[in-house]
Amino acid sequence: MEQISSKEGEIYMAGKKILATNKRARHEYFIEETYECGIELKGTEVKSIRQGKVNLSDGFASVDNSEVFLKQVHISPYEQGNIFNVDSLRVRKLLLHKHEIRKLIGATTIKGYSLIPLSLYLKNGKVKVEIALAKGKKLYDKRQDMAKKDAQRRIEREMTGKY
Numbered sequence: 001m002e003q004i005s006s007k008e009g010e011i012y013m014a015g016k017k018i019l020a021t022n023k024r025a026r027h028e029y030f031i032e033e034t035y036e037c038g039i040e041l042k043g044t045e046v047k048s049i050r051q052g053k054v055n056l057s058d059g060f061a062s063v064d065n066s067e068v069f070l071k072q073v074h075i076s077p078y079e080q081g082n083i084f085n086v087d088s089l090r091v092r093k094l095l096l097h098k099h100e101i102r103k104l105i106g107a108t109t110i111k112g113y114s115l116i117p118l119s120l121y122l123k124n125g126k127v128k129v130e131i132a133l134a135k136g137k138k139l140y141d142k143r144q145d146m147a148k149k150d151a152q153r154r155i156e157r158e159m160t161g162k163y
Contacts, residue, residue: 019049019127020120022056027142029116029134035104038095039070039120039129042086044078049127051078054120061094061115061131063105068094070129073117094129107133 025031041049048054053076061070070092077085096104107113118130137145 015123016128017122018119019052019122020054020056022059022116022118024057025116025118025132025134027137027145029114029132029136030141031118031132031134032113033107033133034118035096035100035131035133036123037068037100037129037131039127040093040095041127043084044081045075045086046127047081048075048078049120050122056117056120059117061117063101063108063115066098066101066105068096068101068104068115068131070094070117070131094131104133112136 055074059070059073061068063069072089073092074088077088104115108115112135114134114136115131116134118132120127120129122128
C-alpha cells in the first residue's frame, strides 16, 4: 500500500484518511484476519474524531446477541460541544454483514482469540474502523520478533556502511 502524507501531517492510504492507529496491536497480537466495518456514532463524536482525538490502544470488540460492539475506545468530547456531549468511553455498535458476524462468533469462542481495533479512518466521508481477529502473543514470541528486527537493522547498517 502506498502511503502519502500531505503538508498538514495527515496520512492517506489508498483513498483513506487515517485518523488513528493502534500501534500496540501488532506488537501484542498475531493478526489473523481483518474486517472493515462502520461505526455508530452520536452527536459531536465525528467532529472529535476528525480532529484526531481518539485512543484505540485499550480498545477491543465483542459479539453480544449477534451484534458487534466496540468497547474501551476513548473519543474525547468535542470542545465546542454542549451539554449533549456523550460519554467518552461509551460502548459503540459496529456495522458488519450478518455472514461476517457469524464468522466472528465462531472465531471468538476459540480460546486466545479476540477482536481488536487496528485503525480508524475516513472513507468517502464516512468513519470506518478496521478490526482484526487476533491471537495474543506470548513473551517469547515478542522476544523473537524483537530479535528479528534487530538482525534486520544490523544487516541494513552493514549494507549501507554505517555503524
